[in-house]
Amino acid sequence: MRYTLRVWRQRGPEESGGLVDYDVDGISPDMSFLEMLDVLNERLVLDGEEPVAFDHDCREGICGMCGLMIDGVAHGPERATTTCQLHMRHFDPAEPIVVEPWRAAPFPVVRDLMVDRSALDRIVEAGGYISAPAGAAPDAHAVPIPKADADAAFTAAACIGCGACVAACPNGSPMLFTAAKATHLGLLPQGQPERLSRAEDMLTAQDDLGFGGCTQTGECTLVCPKGIPLETIATLNHDVLTAALRGR
């Protein structure tokens, strides 16, 4: 199959960029979106042109490195799917596919479709951990945890930090990410001692980094490759409010 791509090309963080049209031939419906870009890049290299830079690593939907705005939707048209797990059979060869990088002030474009997402690491550094003497791994049943809590914590912990929530949010807010990283600890016994300070500190860090504020539009959860629910944000807000009321 043959596709027309309109790809964002930008040589560096300070350079201006633009959409460039490419035709890419010999695409099988079973190829992933990234494999399709590989085919394009092989051709570009053979033609002596610069290949399109894009982030990727595991290519099995668990590392959070890949992430492209495909036709204006983060990770493309399929729900709960990373770009690497998105297959070309979902695309109509008659329609050009527009590929852009995540857009947010705290996510500067490094080159082409690659953005620097280390702002998310700054949020985690602000409190996304537990300060406990780790030692050897404890037995799984040493601390009893209700199944419902374990499930809710695991749902939040599934966040791979890809940044799709920020890319999709009309406010450019990483609230779903912050909520996932804060609440998966806050729901478990080990995370209790720092529950309130964690929520407050991570939210403050998020705001200080220049991200937008959450208005619960719900765009994030719809593009989240791990399907993290919007209620996660309510849980974080609950902790932030409790912290504020207790005048920590």
Add this chain to the structure above:
Amino acid sequence: MAVSGAILFLYVVAHMVGNLKAFAGAGALDDYGVFLREFLSPVLGYGGFLWVVRVVLLLAVVLHMVAAVQLARRARKARPVSYAHRPKVQGSYAARTMRWGGVIIALFVVYHLLDLTAGVLNPNGVEGAIHANVVADFQRWYVVLAYTLAVVALGFHLRHGLFSALRSLGVASARRAAAVRGTALGVAVVITVGFLVVPFGVLFGIVR
């Protein structure tokens, strides 16, 4: 945002319920107006209670607008380069129209105050003759249309506003997600219908 919105929401509920007095005959609505002015009058003086309410509402509106402007400005700063291709995706219509919907409601409130509080834009415009003013208003189809558009905008605003406020205040746990969504929609519909029955009641001759 959530707290100022909650104050405005409580007022909207009281206002909607009070309006329904229009169905209880001409005297009922006027008497209700007198009651609101006499309420707590030994302490606050005649009409004093209404002025307290007005000051609280004005403060809430100002805070609500300041918060909205701050959020909009932060959002713009957070995405200096917009997407070249961005379809109207995913999220609800109510969520997408919060900001402009709010502007429409604010403009309507100005008109509404000039119409039925100050009486300047009212075809009857007699102070205290609330029922007669209302009836004179809504016999004109274009006034009913203006009120309908504003009330529907308010309905959408409340649908997302209630949902969002409950979430912001952390009331909604994961287990109560469907209930929060349903409550927000249900309350928004009740408020919208409750406000619209009066103008349409006049238009169709049920309230006279």
